[in-house]
Amino acid sequence: MAGPLWDKFYPHTQEVRAVSDPASRARQAAALHRQAAAVADAATAVLDGDGVAMPDPLEQHRLVEELRIAAAALAPGWLGAPLEAQSLNTPLGGVYPPQFVRLGAAQPLDDAQFPALVPLLGTGHLTIDATATDARVFGLLRSLLVRLLAAAPAGSLLVRAVDGVGGGEVFAPFAALRDAGLMSPPATDRQGLRDVLAEAEKWLRPGRGVAPRRSRRDRMMLVVVASLPELTEGEELRRIAALAQQGPDSGLHLIVAGWPPPPLTAETTQAPLPRTTMVSVRNPYAVIGDPPGATYGSIPSVSWLNAPVFLDEDPPAHLVEAVCRELAAHSAAASRVTLSDLLPEPGDQLWAGDAAEGLSTVVGHDGETPLVLRFNDLTPHWMVGGRSGAGKTAFLVNVLYGLGARYSPAELSLYLLDFKEGVTFAEFVPTRRDRTWLPHARAVGVEADREYGLAVLRELDAEMTRRSAALEEAGVSRFAELRLGRILCVIDEFPVLLAGADPVATEAAALLDSLTRRGRSCGIHLILASQSVQVHGPRDFFGQFPVRIALPGGGDVLEPANDSAAGLPLGTAVVNTAGGLGGPRGATRGHERVVRFPDPHADEELLSDLRHKLWGARDPEAQPPRVFAGYASQHLADDPTYRAALAGRALRPAALVGRALDVNLSTAAFPFDASPGRHLAVFGTQAAGSEVLDAAARSVAACHQPRTTRFVIASLVAEGDRLAEALAAEIGHRQEVVRVDAAGLAAELDPSRPGYRVVFGMDATPHNGLPGLRGLLRDGPGQGAHLLSWWRDPRRLAEEADEIAGLLFLNVPAAEVAAMVGRPLEWQPRPNRALLHDRHADRTVTLVPFLEPDGDES
Numbered sequence: 001m002a003g004p005l006w007d008k009f010y011p012h013t014q015e016v017r018a019v020s021d022p023a024s025r026a027r028q029a030a031a032l033h034r035q036a037a038a039v040a041d042a043a044t045a046v047l048d049g050d051g052v053a054m055p056d057p058l059e060q061h062r063l064v065e066e067l068r069i070a071a072a073a074l075a076p077g078w079l080g081a082p083l084e085a086q087s088l089n090t091p092l093g094g095v096y097p098p099q100f101v102r103l104g105a106a107q108p109l110d111d112a113q114f115p116a117l118v119p120l121l122g123t124g125h126l127t128i129d130a131t132a133t134d135a136r137v138f139g140l141l142r143s144l145l146v147r148l149l150a151a152a153p154a155g156s157l158l159v160r161a162v163d164g165v166g167g168g169e170v171f172a173p174f175a176a177l178r179d180a181g182l183m184s185p186p187a188t189d190r191q192g193l194r195d196v197l198a199e200a201e202k203w204l205r206p207g208r209g210v211a212p213r214r215s216r217r218d219r220m221m222l223v224v225v226a227s228l229p230e231l232t233e234g235e236e237l238r239r240i241a242a243l244a245q246q247g248p249d250s251g252l253h254l255i256v257a258g259w260p261p262p263p264l265t266a267e268t269t270q271a272p273l274p275r276t277t278m279v280s281v282r283n284p285y286a287v288i289g290d291p292p293g294a295t296y297g298s299i300p301s302v303s304w305l306n307a308p309v310f311l312d313e314d315p316p317a318h319l320v321e322a323v324c325r326e327l328a329a330h331s332a333a334a335s336r337v338t339l340s341d342l343l344p345e346p347g348d349q350l351w352a353g354d355a356a357e358g359l360s361t362v363v364g365h366d367g368e369t370p371l372v373l374r375f376n377d378l379t380p381h382w383m384v385g386g387r388s389g390a391g392k393t394a395f396l397v398n399v400l401y402g403l404g405a406r407y408s409p410a411e412l413s414l415y416l417l418d419f420k421e422g423v424t425f426a427e428f429v430p431t432r433r434d435r436t437w438l439p440h441a442r443a444v445g446v447e448a449d450r451e452y453g454l455a456v457l458r459e460l461d462a463e464m465t466r467r468s469a470a471l472e473e474a475g476v477s478r479f480a481e482l483r484l485g486r487i488l489c490v491i492d493e494f495p496v497l498l499a500g501a502d503p504v505a506t507e508a509a510a511l512l513d514s515l516t517r518r519g520r521s522c523g524i525h526l527i528l529a530s531q532s533v534q535v536h537g538p539r540d541f542f543g544q545f546p547v548r549i550a551l552p553g554g555g556d557v558l559e560p561a562n563d564s565a566a567g568l569p570l571g572t573a574v575v576n577t578a579g580g581l582g583g584p585r586g587a588t589r590g591h592e593r594v595v596r597f598p599d600p601h602a603d604e605e606l607l608s609d610l611r612h613k614l615w616g617a618r619d620p621e622a623q624p625p626r627v628f629a630g631y632a633s634q635h636l637a638d639d640p641t642y643r644a645a646l647a648g649r650a651l652r653p654a655a656l657v658g659r660a661l662d663v664n665l666s667t668a669a670f671p672f673d674a675s676p677g678r679h680l681a682v683f684g685t686q687a688a689g690s691e692v693l694d695a696a697a698r699s700v701a702a703c704h705q706p707r708t709t710r711f712v713i714a715s716l717v718a719e720g721d722r723l724a725e726a727l728a729a730e731i732g733h734r735q736e737v738v739r740v741d742a743a744g745l746a747a748e749l750d751p752s753r754p755g756y757r758v759v760f761g762m763d764a765t766p767h768n769g770l771p772g773l774r775g776l777l778r779d780g781p782g783q784g785a786h787l788l789s790w791w792r793d794p795r796r797l798a799e800e801a802d803e804i805a806g807l808l809f810l811n812v813p814a815a816e817v818a819a820m821v822g823r824p825l826e827w828q829p830r831p832n833r834a835l836l837h838d839r840h841a842d843r844t845v846t847l848v849p850f851l852e853p854d855g856d857e858s
């Protein structure tokens with residue numbers, strides 16, 4: 001700062017005297033302390049007019065006028081205007097930093113006043129020799145805070161408050177700034193003071209000449225001490241002095257009321273703070289010492305503002321409230337991180353990342369600093385926890401787009417699995433409304449079944465084995481040298497996979513164990529996410545997850561003693577890279593950060609643009625991901641095996657009954673050949689049973705060349721009539737079809753007559769039964785005769801059961817299935833699922849059965 005205005009206030013600059021010799025510091029401090037007191041006494045004597053000739057009043061008035069004009073220019077608006085008259089309409093913000101601020105009115109004559117200004121932010125500090133228990137100091141601190149907060153650009157001034165004696169009352173009207181993170185709750189004891197000092201020390205830049213840490217916008221920290229806590233010791237006092245010495249270069253400033261503290265012992269005797277303007281509260285006015293590096297007076301012997309200063313009083317409450325409310329609102333808007341903050345710069349080339357050594361992306365911001373997390377040898381797998389609605393989906397979607405924008409599909413493949421009802425990964429697959437997909441996605445399971453999850457893990461395990469072999473074959477020890485691209489598998493609500501002591505859980509746990517242990521050296525990484533990671537059964541693989549991310553309510557991914565996730569708000573997460581380990585309270589934890597992350601769907605347009613951009617950049621030959629949507633029904637007409645059969649490419653006759661719960665959704669088929677027992681029985685009370693039978697019959701018909709086989713179709717129950725009729729019409733285009741009733745069916749059971757008997761409602765067979773049935777079942781297949789039947793009640797089959805190899809169960813309880821098969825099978829009846837058991841091949845698959853398309857779907 002230079003120029004005529006400055007010269008008016010500070011015509012003579014001085015050397016700043018540093019107190020640096022530790023050996024004689026206490027003595028020196030005491031001497032300086034006395035000296036400062038003597039200066040204030042001398043000033044008081046002068047200002048009280050003791051033995052000094054009164055200057056010329058006219059000259060005084062002229063000077064006061066000049067100073068008023070100068071002050072208005074140096075401290076405009078909020079910084080210098082009397083607050084009791086300040087309009088609420090005066091806009092907040094202004095230049096950065098607001099350098100001069102008013103302390104009160106200097107009154108050289110009874111009828112002449114000018115604003116008493118000090119340089120503070122950007123220059124140094126302020127001490128007042130009385131604490132805020134003095135009403136004048138109390139008022140001064142509040143008015144200083146309002147002025148500085150209102151004048152600094154919103155969000156650029158962070159206040160840390162300490163009030164050891166007054167319990168923080170002086171800061172109470174500013175409470176609205178706490179939620180916005182602009183002001184801390186006041187520290188009221190020694191530990192609180194230490195925490196504030198520790199934070200302030202961190203604020204200092206690590207070294208001189210280092211580029212500013214805060215890259216986005218400049219910010220300053222102002223530590224306001226209204227009174228030091230009792231029992232504040234020499235150590236804390238020295239830390240305050242050290243902060244005063246180093247702070248201004250890093251944007252750290254202090255206002256300390258009650259400094260110097262009363263010199264109780266030599267140890268606690270403090271010199272004036274370096275780089276500080278000292279205010280001495282007298283009665284009724286205050287004396288303002290010279291600011292750091294400058295002087296108010298023109299006479300070298302006078303080192304204070306040569307006029308009594310009446311300190312500003314407590315500002316009007318509504319004014320403080322209005323300023324705080326506006327700042328808090330602004331801060332809420334400004335501190336929002338957006339998805340673009342996590343993505344590469346818009347000008348950067350798409351897919352510039354090289355995954356050889358690992359993958360990395362920005363997961364959020366720690367203050368102004370982007371936090372980069374990696375998938376590499378040190379942090380191969382991540383675990384994410386958070387209660388429902390805590391933003392897990394948001395976090396994962398951010399990570400997937402972050403990686404998807406940085407690495408090409410050749411460098412990164414994604415396997416996405418979601419076990420809960422919801423839409424976590426739905427946006428990465430083609431839909432009717434948006435046919436694009438995330439080109440990295442290889443397989444996506446939405447509302448997936450455990451069996452499907454298991455199939456994905458098996459596929460990854462097989463890939464891992466392939467990669468291990470490739471490493472060995474190539475004779476290299478590091479995956480990076482193989483250049484295969486990395487695989488990331490994300491599993492949302494993974495405990496579903498491990499729930500229950502069944503074979504699925506056991507195999508899934510074993511696969512997770514092997515994948516997490518060996519995956520890192522093969523470029524295979526996992527993110528496991530859940531509302532609660534309390535899994536029963538083996539969880540040894542947790543040890544392979546050094547990265548733990550706790551969203552609100554997700555503290556159980558951290559060690560039990562680590563409570564750093566307590567009270568997290570939505571949009572924030574604790575990111576711990578030491579397996580969730582905590583550390584001493586209040587200690588700096590290098591392995592733990594709290595980040596803010598955006599809601600990726602806050603800007604749908606940006607997101608949609610990004611997805612289209614990524615999709616547009618894909619290899620045009622690339623296939624969309626294999627998608628499994630647990631809720632979706634499956635239809636024969638969409639099935640690739642059926643289409644191939646219609647086109648004359650069937651390998652052998654088979655009933656196609658649904659899609660298996662594997663990664664490729666392979667077609668579940670029951671083949672018909674000449675071996676014994678090649679008959680299919682569908683069991684289920686639901687109409688779905690008749691629909692599966694319909695699909696089975698159509699598909700068998702398609703497997704035969706036209707006019708090469710014969711169908712006998714019967715419906716013994718009303719529920720089957722409509723489908724039986726439609727089926728007869730449909731198959732009739734290709735094959736010979738005969739429709740019969742119960743009596744007609746009895747006449748069509750001759751095993752030597754090749755072809756298929758298709759019976760809807762087989763359990764409704766008349767009481768005298770179908771005498772020829774056993775013969776057909778036993779001798780038919782060898783002569784090309786097979787039975788396809790739907791049974792509403794499986795118990796009716798008891799007698800002939802052994803002769804039928806193909807059993808398909810819909811809503812049949814596990815106990816009945818077990819009774820029929822002769823041993824328990826892994827099965828939970830549930831909507832839209834079926835179990836196909838082949839007695840002869842001893843194979844069992846869970847599948848999504850082929851149903852009739854609904855009206856609106858077709």
Ligand SMILES: Nc1ncnc2c1ncn2[C@@H]1O[C@H](COP(=O)(O)OP(=O)(O)OP(=O)(O)O)[C@@H](O)[C@H]1O
Nearest residue numbers: 387388389390391392393394422570571597598599
């Ligand atoms: N960073 C954020 N900032 C603000 N709102 C967010 C943020 N992240 C998510 N939300 C909002 O919070 C809600 C819940 O988010 P999300 O669906 O990601 O949670 P979740 O943990 O996946 O929940 P659930 O487990 O129930 O599916 C959504 O409405 C979302 O828009």
